[in-house]
Amino acid sequence: MNLSRITLRPLKLSDVDDFMVVAGDDRVTRYTRWNTFVSREQALTFIRDHQHPWTRAICVDDVTIGYVSVSPGSGDDRCRAEIGCYIATDYWGQGIATEATKIAASQVFKDLPGLVRLQAFVAVENKASQRVLEKAGFLREAILKRYAYVKGMIKDVAIFSLVLQDTHSSSL
Numbered sequence: 248m249n250l251s252r253i254t255l256r257p258l259k260l261s262d263v264d265d266f267m268v269v270a271g272d273d274r275v276t277r278y279t280r281w282n283t284f285v286s287r288e289q290a291l292t293f294i295r296d297h298q299h300p301w302t303r304a305i306c307v308d309d310v311t312i313g314y315v316s317v318s319p320g321s322g323d324d325r326c327r328a329e330i331g332c333y334i335a336t337d338y339w340g341q342g343i344a345t346e347a348t349k350i351a352a353s354q355v356f357k358d359l360p361g362l363v364r365l366q367a368f369v370a371v372e373n374k375a376s377q378r379v380l381e382k383a384g385f386l387r388e389a390i391l392k393r394y395a396y397v398k399g400m401i402k403d404v405a406i407f408s409l410v411l412q413d414t415h416s417s418s419l
């Protein structure tokens with residue numbers, strides 16, 4: 248994959264069918280805490296109402312093949328945000344998630360006031376996601392034992408972070 252073909256942009260309502268290829272696939276949602284989307288209407292609602300504050304379509308040649316979502320904390324927790332990345336199975340293993348994560352990380356530190364830490368929680372079985380985060384420069388900080396239920400199963404979860412080292416917290 249020529250990485251210059253990968254771009255991020257807001258999801259459009261016209262992306263709904265491409266979005267369903269991602270969010271409607273049980274293989275994509277295997278380790279996610281959210282369930283597989285079951286209808287086009289559900290996808291339309293997500294695109295219309297739940298993109299804020301920071302969700303972007305991951306596009307190859309401007310066709311949506313995945314998405315990345317960043318959820319910032321508020322108030323005193325505005326220093327951190329959580330990132331998640333989801334790619335259609337036909338496109339796995341081509342470096343797309345790694346590139347998209349790098350692009351998203353560099354952009355959210357500019358877009359979200361006070362943000363100094365981007366973090367991700369990943370089920371320890373989700374090796375591909377952990378590899379993506381490592382390749383994108385995140386640090387594996389810890390394993391959180393028996394941290395969360397995922398599809399009814401209790402999971403150990405790895406926590407990864409990417410932090411801005413040279414910011415002055417008192418001024419943010």
Ligand SMILES: CC(C)(COP(=O)(O)OP(=O)(O)OC[C@H]1O[C@@H](n2cnc3c(N)ncnc32)[C@H](O)[C@@H]1OP(=O)(O)O)[C@@H](O)C(=O)NCCC(=O)NCCS
Pocket residue numbers: 274275276277278279330331332333334335338339340341342343344345346367368369373374375376378379
């Ligand atoms: C995780 C996911 C985003 C990765 O997307 P991708 O575009 O295939 O990722 P990349 O190609 O950039 O990198 C994948 C890396 O994982 C590695 N990998 C894949 N499966 C693996 C496994 N079972 N064990 C170890 N490494 C694995 C690949 O070899 C590659 O590493 P490499 O470049 O060193 O060879 C994609 O698999 C996905 O959408 N999964 C479902 C959603 C999900 O779990 N998202 C994470 C929630 S935060």
